[in-house]
Amino acid sequence: MAVWIMIPDRLDEDDKPVSEYGSVFAVTFMSFFMAEMGDKTQIATVAMAAHYGSALIVVLGTTLGMMIANIPAVYLGEKLAGKIPMRLVHGLAALIFATLGSLIFLGLDGHWLSKLAPTIEKAGLDVVALNAPLTCQL
Numbered sequence: 001m002a003v004w005i006m007i008p009d010r011l012d013e014d015d016k017p018v019s020e021y022g023s024v025f026a027v028t029f030m031s032f033f034m035a036e037m038g039d040k041t042q043i044a045t046v047a048m049a050a051h052y053g054s055a056l057i058v059v060l061g062t063t064l065g066m067m068i069a070n071i072p073a074v075y076l077g078e079k080l081a082g083k084i085p086m087r088l089v090h091g092l093a094a095l096i097f098a099t100l101g102s103l104i105f106l107g108l109d110g111h112w113l114s115k116l117a118p119t120i121e122k123a124g125l126d127v128v129a130l131n132a133p134l135t136c137q138l
Contacts, residue, residue: 006094041066 036042041062049058 003094006090 045058045062048062049055052058
């Protein structure tokens with residue numbers, strides 16, 4: 001992932017940038033649908049629906065919760081898109097992927113992160129979100 005994120009996206013001559021609202025919706029919908037299949041949120045939703053026996057209420061609750069979590073990120077991303085160089089964003093993301101991947105490859109478990117929690121929180125990062133990929137093992 002660290003190397004892949006550093007490769008710039010290129011449009012072929014016959015590709016058009018997505019500009020119609022329907023196309024943006026379709027691309028976003030399919031991207032999130034594919035990325036979220038089988039993730040821990042979906043597994044938690046299945047567990048809650050089984051536990052509480054009210055699938056409709058659980059679906060409404062998880063949908064509302066995801067919307068509340070994602071709406072600020074979308075608006076913040078829109079505001080910052082023109083102000084932050086994408087090369088910098090890609091570089092930071094690559095660094096994070098490489099660091100986490102190296103730590104996982106070296107066999108470090110999620111406990112190392114709890115020792116760094118105060119430093120990570122001072123930097124304004126979410127310790128729980130950073131720890132999630134390391135603790136979600138089957």
